[in-house]
Amino acid sequence: MPDAGPVLVGGRTDLEQVELADLHERAVESAADVDSALKVALDAGARLPVPGDGRTAHLWSALASVAAADLTVARVLEPHLDALAILGQAHESPEAGAYGVFAAEGPGEPLRASPDGWVHQLDGRKHWCSLAGVLDRALVSAWVGDRRQLFSVDLRQPGVRVVPGTWVARGLVAVDSGPVDFAGATARKVGEPDWYLERPGFAWGGIGVAAVWFGGAVGIARRMRRAAMARTPDQVALMHLGAVDTVLHAARCTLEQAASATDAGVLTGSDGWRAALRVREVVAHAAEQVLQRAAHGLGPGPLATDEDHARRVADLELYLRQWHAERDQAALGQELLRPGAPGW
Known part of the structure; x- marks a missing residue:
């Protein structure tokens, strides 16, 4: 887990890694600045792929990389990219602007x-x-x-x-x-009535939001690692780092598998909706674990004196509320009772 730079969901080509590194750096420079974030979104929207076109992992890596730098920029970028993908599915061209x-x-x-x-x-x-x-x-x-x-x-x-x-x-x-x-x-x-909710991209967009949560959690985990490297960590600090690594690994693997399945064309209909609920659950739990471990491991100091860390924690805690927690768990349980739903 590096302490800076892009966040990768799956393997990337050298050219893609250069693009992600540039996007991450622009997000760092635009932190908490909506006007700058809008410029980042407009530029990225002209270059990044849409989900399902064979490069979904690169798209979600871009969202995670921006979120690891700053969640305000990610909150501007994600819906702009989602809108472009929706218009593409509707076979319509976007008009100029954010x-x-x-x-x-x-x-x-x-x-x-x-x-x-x-x-x-x-x-x-x-x-x-x-x-x-x-x-x-x-x-x-x-x-x-x-x-x-x-x-x-x-x-x-x-x-x-x-x-x-x-x-x-x-x-x-x-x-x-x-x-x-x-x-x-x-x-x-x-689109026609109900099309927005019934199209395959509705589930894919929901997973894209989870990629942002993942990136935001990585940003907090990097702060924990820097703190541990600044002094000799005790067993408690090491325990928190190990636990954070485990949940982030699970979240990354889940996103990578979902990206491959999206590109393979299998996450459609009820399969896509179940996948979105599962991925969001895994990533949201990972992010909440990172928030808790950071609070326990770092104590009040960074929350009180480190502007970037304090803002990142507050931003991620609010962003995560796009996950509906127990209500989404109940929705997934309902999906598993539908005729023909896969078992374990």
Whole structure:
């Protein structure tokens, strides 16, 4: 486990490793700076592959490498890449600018879409709209009757208003993910109703998020290793390092296997959804173990005096809440009871 540089999911060619090293360094230079992160995302989006095209491991290595450097940059990059992959699956070309994906559901009346000639109009509030105030466009899910559909929306138009004063998080402070109010906003459909959730890429995108968690955990583990190398470690410090290495190895292997299966075309339908739940579970548990071991092994000092480490811990703790914990475990259990589901 190196103390700096890219994070590899599977073997990489020399050229790919150079690309990952450059991307990692740019993320280091852009740490906690959203404007710089947007430039990184636009450049990376023009060069990185999409999941399922034969180079999925390289894509997830890129996400992990950026996350090991800074999770704010990763939080900008991941949804932009996801949006490009979604548009590609829909056989549509992206428009210029940085994208987000606003597809989570929140409390209250959901966002609704109504036909308006060749386009749709969006009305209502959408929750969890990360960086809506600085992005150019977003892919936004809304309800058309009793079905969900995805739409491409220009966030600069008058019918889009970011709700101020709602983001009070101590992690990912610069990535405002509060709600947005839509009032007659023009939107163009992307796929048919329910397509967004049913396409194979929905599961692949969920695994991509896990690659970010993995990279964030590696960044914290590297801080633990540096601390141990700065002085003669005792048995407790060695124990924590060994435990962290084990869980990160398991997470890396799980991501690598999932990347190979994605490229082989076998993670589709229910198989893809089960795989996403499993991978996210393994990686999330690994990340939580790293957070706990770092807290026990390093003590309060770095949290109080090391800006990079304190921010990384707070960012990862919040980022991990995209994993739904016991609810995702229950969803996986339900999948295992479906007729034809593979056993052990």
